[in-house]
Amino acid sequence: MMSEKYVSPDAQARVERLVAEYREQKKALRFLDSNLWVGRPMQPGFCLRWDLEALLGYMDRYAIEGGIVTHSAAAMEDPYATNEELLDWIADQERLWGGLVVTSELPPGYSTWGDYLDRAISRKARLVRLFPASHRFSLERWCSGALLDALHERRMLLAVWHIETGWNAIKMLCDTYPDLPILVEGRPQKIVYHNRFFYPLLERYPNLHLELHNLNVYLGIEDMVGRFGAEHLVFGSCLPFNDPNTAQMMVTAARIGDSAKRQIAHGNLQNLLDGVMVP
């Protein structure tokens, strides 16, 4: 068996050059991440540290300048208590914004969604993630209208997983709330098999965005930027569940213009963050 010491100096030098180039490209693109997580998950993984300090260390290591972080427990237990815990954790972190998990029920102690969201936004929340299948509610107006109206008014980012909503519901959201930025994340299943759903939607809805961590379609970045522009694509890593390089090299090595790369790596998310109405 060949061991590491028998690798030719030429092969090793070539790899070292590719590594150096790739790391430089990552740094230059100043990644801003829409999909960071903190807090111990229930499922096993190869990552062993899930605390905030570890996350900040990972971000430095993988050249991610900042991002939106969500509490891993928020999708599993009391989302309002875990949202509060998260907002406490990130209060002094300049590089981080909060991603909340909510259901269609008004949080305890609040009489309107506007009150809850305004307070959360003032504490650096910028995104809401909904799990209608797992948490058993509908995105239709009769069930979630008050929540969605309040998000819409505030231009708060709404993140959904395609397996939690289905594509018809995503179309309904795009139609009904045209100023609400909607971000579809391919978790836990890749969306490589879903082009036939999201291509027609990207064509029609400027408020629809796709997050990158599982958007692994062969030549997909080039094709989507060519057809629909770079505005629809937003970098997200799903760190520390997923290896951030999965999405990062799709951008650094995309055969698109530098301006489009910068938009996808950080510009589009920065614009969405800037668009949130801070009370």
Added chain:
Amino acid sequence: MIVDSHIHLGMGVSAPCVDSSVEAVLSLMDYLNVDLSISTGFPLMFGRMDEGYDKAVAAYQSSGGRILSCAFYNPHYPQEDLEWVRRCLDHEAFVGIKIHPPLVECYGHDERWEPIWRLASELGVPIVTHSWWVSDYNPVQRYATPDQFEGYVRAFPDVNLILGHAGGRYEGHRAAARLARSYPNVYMDLSGDSYSFGLVEWLVGQVGAERILFGSDLTMIDGRTTMGRVLDADVSAAAKALILGENAGRVFGLEH
């Protein structure tokens, strides 16, 4: 040498493909510094043998020998497919045999695979298999959990087995690593969407970089997702060189 050891020329209808042409694959290979790729073409996998053979040979010739292929074996057609595998491996474009237990719904340990292991041993070529773990949303994956291959790996120690996707998901990765630790003829590739944070480093720690091959799953999944994970992994440059191509060169007997 950088080798993408797991691609598929052609188009699978369930996964829409932007451009399935050989030219597009070659163009991306050039852009990413990939020297060689090893394909199992969709026509071969889905039983269109004449078309698949011709396309594999044409890809080899038009790429200047840079796109190689695996023959494909379906155990439900043993006589016909053994003849096809022999015919394929008579041509220098073919360097291995691909099996896909979920696609043909035949468990990896089933006795119907025995003829192809025997032929691989006779011809001295590796077998690449799809491998995954039990999945609640994709139940056919149960046909290819890594442990199912143990009997054949033990019975044919001269045949190198490459577990495509390295077992697919967390428990599958653990099972793949267990098999590779127990048998020196077991390898695994990183193709597909097994993107767990820390996976590359964990596999290197478990089985050594010598047993891991870079692969993409073109023309479904873009290889940049996996190349980035290898380039930026917390392992040595020598380990990365092994994973990115030196191992594939050795296992498939490649020259560049």
